[in-house]
Amino acid sequence: MKTVDKGAVTGKKVRQYCTALRPGDVGEYVLLPGDPARSDRVAKYLDDAKLVENHREHRTFTGYYKGVKVSVTSTGMGCPSASIACEELANIGAKVLIRIGSSAALKEGIRVGDLIISTGAMKNEGTSRFFVPDSFPAVPDFELTMLLIQTARQAAKERSLRVHHGIGSTDDSFYGETPEFIEHVYKCGCINLEMEASGIFTAAQRKGCKAAAIYGVSSNLRSGEVYYGDGNTESDNQLLARAWDEEIQIVLETIYQYEQNKNTQE
Numbered sequence: 001m002k003t004v005d006k007g008a009v010t011g012k013k014v015r016q017y018c019t020a021l022r023p024g025d026v027g028e029y030v031l032l033p034g035d036p037a038r039s040d041r042v043a044k045y046l047d048d049a050k051l052v053e054n055h056r057e058h059r060t061f062t063g064y065y066k067g068v069k070v071s072v073t074s075t076g077m078g079c080p081s082a083s084i085a086c087e088e089l090a091n092i093g094a095k096v097l098i099r100i101g102s103s104a105a106l107k108e109g110i111r112v113g114d115l116i117i118s119t120g121a122m123k124n125e126g127t128s129r130f131f132v133p134d135s136f137p138a139v140p141d142f143e144l145t146m147l148l149i150q151t152a153r154q155a156a157k158e159r160s161l162r163v164h165h166g167i168g169s170t171d172d173s174f175y176g177e178t179p180e181f182i183e184h185v186y187k188c189g190c191i192n193l194e195m196e197a198s199g200i201f202t203a204a205q206r207k208g209c210k211a212a213a214i215y216g217v218s219s220n221l222r223s224g225e226v227y228y229g230d231g232n233t234e235s236d237n238q239l240l241a242r243a244w245d246e247e248i249q250i251v252l253e254t255i256y257q258y259e260q261n262k263n264t265q266e
Helices: 037-043 079-091 142-158 179-188 197-207 234-265
Strands: 029-032 047-055 058-065 068-073 096-105 115-124 163-171 192-194 210-220
Touching: 029 079, 029 234, 037 058, 037 068, 037 234, 058 234, 068 079, 068 234, 079 096, 079 197, 096 115, 096 142, 096 197, 096 234, 115 142, 115 179, 115 197, 115 234, 142 163, 142 210, 142 234, 163 179, 163 197, 192 210, 197 210, 210 234
Parallel strands: 029 068, 029 096, 096 210, 115 163, 163 192
Antiparallel strands: 047 058, 058 068, 096 192, 115 210
16 A cells, blocks of 8 residues: 655645645735734735635635735644645745744843744744754744844834844743743743744745744733733733734835845846
8 A cells, every 4th residue: 555645645736735725826925824813914904805715724815015916824823733834835836934923022121012023943842843853943034034124123213113033932832831941941042932933934944935933022921011811901902913013014015125126136
């Protein structure tokens, strides 16, 4: 009996198994929120946005930003579903994958509503181990990330924004992040915790795509600026919702600038 190669079966010419997407459904640039509802949030910033598929946790719109074809596909929570989305998006033509999400900060001075741009991820998850050794780094594309930082800094000058960058920890278990674990990754130099970046960076690297990640800060687990379940979330939610909108606009402008730079070089 011949063993099936899933990667070969789910190739470039077929409907993808988990996202239900087909060739032509997405542009080369794809934003990756976790929550399917935030795909709708991104779609509001696109011209002629159309819902092309809504399957499992993967909700996809495609439209245009300043004439550039852009898509958004939600990944769900965690590296397993995020890496699947990346694999299948790459199969049908995606070239640039940018995570937009939420994150808990660890570094002093980072507040709820700030933005963090990832320069690397500590792999406290199991998905990437299926594909690469633990010693293989989980890092975003340098050129894309530098442009994202520059675009965010320009936005910070024009509006009341605070932007940070650094290495974060990608974790498998939201409730497994005990005080002892948080202290450990903080001492390692991580400035934030989240659940998808290292899986996305690894999948993108393997598939020949460029990847980056930006987050809105939902809490700071070191300073105690935490609102989980305390019944007083209105102001926090407003700050985080604003951060989501800001990161979407920053990423879209980064994509536009990246496309312009690419065309100039060609």
